[in-house]
Amino acid sequence: MIKGRKSFIILVVIVLLSLPCLVSGASSESFSNALYAGQNKMYTIEVPCTATLELDGSMGSLFSLYAKKASSTWVPSPIHVINYADVSSMDAASSQQMHLDSGEWFVVVESRTGFSEFTLVINKECPMTTSCYGSPCYNMADCVPPAVYRDNVQSGFLNAGESKTFAYRLTGNRSYVEWVLSGSCDIGAPLMQSKSDVDLFVTKNCGPDFDLYVYSGCNPKYRPCMAVAADTGIGSNAYVGITHPDTENLYYVKVYGKRGSAQYTLTARSYLTEDMNIAGINPSKFEGCISSDINITAPDDLNITIPVPPTAYTIKAAEI
Structure with missing residues (x-):
C-alpha cells in the first residue's frame, strides 16, 4: 500500500512539473x-x-x-x-x-x-x-531568435572618399561571422534570420552610399589587398557574412564612403553553434561568403585623397 502511494505521489509531481512547460509554447x-x-x-x-x-x-x-x-x-x-x-x-x-x-x-x-x-x-x-522531464x-x-554569442560595435563619421579599417580576431571555433553596416537609415544592427531580411536591410538608401570590404590576413591600410567578400551595392547599409571563418588570420574590414557624408555603425557579430539558420543559411551545410561581390579590389587607402589629419586607420584588434 505504501509503495503504491509513493508511486502515485511521484506521478503527481512529474505531472505538476510538466504542466508549466506544456502551456508555455x-x-x-x-x-x-x-x-x-x-x-x-x-x-x-x-x-x-x-x-x-x-x-x-x-x-x-x-x-x-x-x-x-x-x-x-x-x-x-x-x-x-x-x-x-x-x-x-x-x-x-x-x-x-x-x-x-x-x-x-x-x-x-x-x-x-x-x-x-x-x-x-x-x-x-x-x-x-524540446523535452521536459522526458516528455515532449x-x-x-x-521562439526567440538565436542568441548572439559575441559582437563588437564601432561607429564614426565618413565623408565621400574617406574610409576606416577595423581589425578582428576570431577566438575559438566560430561557425559564422557577419558584419552589419548601418548608415543613417538604421541605428543598430537587426538579427538577420533570412535572405529577405538581408535584402530589405541593404536596399535602404537614406542619402550616403557606403561600401563594405572584408579582407583575410591583409591590412588594406598599408598595401593593396584583394577582398575576400564585399558589399558594394547602392545604399546606406551593407552586409557581409562568412561561414566557417579562419581563426588563424585577422580579418580587416573597411568601411568606404563612396558618396555623401553621414554617421555609420559597424556591428561585427560571431556565432558559435552550427545548428541554426543565419541570413538564410545553415553554417553546418555551407562554406563560403554571403555578399554581393566576391574578390573585389577595394579602393586602397594609399591611393585615395585623405584629409589631414588622416581619417583612415586601423583600430586595435577586437576579439569576436
Whole structure:
C-alpha cells in the first residue's frame, strides 16, 4: 500500500512539473468589435514563431483580412496595409483564416457589408522541439531568435572618399561571422534570420552610399589587398557574412564612403553553434561568403585623397 502511494505521489509531481512547460509554447489572444460597411480596424500583433488568425463574423457578414509585416518603427495607416498587404484574404466572407510567420504584424479587418460584429482570435505556436522531464513539450525559448554569442560595435563619421579599417580576431571555433553596416537609415544592427531580411536591410538608401570590404590576413591600410567578400551595392547599409571563418588570420574590414557624408555603425557579430539558420543559411551545410561581390579590389587607402589629419586607420584588434 505504501509503495503504491509513493508511486502515485511521484506521478503527481512529474505531472505538476510538466504542466508549466506544456502551456508555455502556445498562447492566444482575441479581439471583438463591430464595423459598418467600409469601416476597418487595425491591430498590432507580435508573433514569436507562427500564428494562425481566425476571424468569425455574424451571420451574413462579409469581412476582408489584410496583414503587413513591420520593417521599421514606422506605423502604417490601415489604408496603407490594405493597399500594400503582404498577406490578404482572397474573397470577402463571414469567416477568414490567415497564417503569419514570426515578427511584428499590422492586421486590418475591413467590413464589406452592413453593420456586423466579429471576433478575431490569434493562436500563437512554437515548434515542439524540446523535452521536459522526458516528455515532449512546447518551449517559448525556441521562439526567440538565436542568441548572439559575441559582437563588437564601432561607429564614426565618413565623408565621400574617406574610409576606416577595423581589425578582428576570431577566438575559438566560430561557425559564422557577419558584419552589419548601418548608415543613417538604421541605428543598430537587426538579427538577420533570412535572405529577405538581408535584402530589405541593404536596399535602404537614406542619402550616403557606403561600401563594405572584408579582407583575410591583409591590412588594406598599408598595401593593396584583394577582398575576400564585399558589399558594394547602392545604399546606406551593407552586409557581409562568412561561414566557417579562419581563426588563424585577422580579418580587416573597411568601411568606404563612396558618396555623401553621414554617421555609420559597424556591428561585427560571431556565432558559435552550427545548428541554426543565419541570413538564410545553415553554417553546418555551407562554406563560403554571403555578399554581393566576391574578390573585389577595394579602393586602397594609399591611393585615395585623405584629409589631414588622416581619417583612415586601423583600430586595435577586437576579439569576436
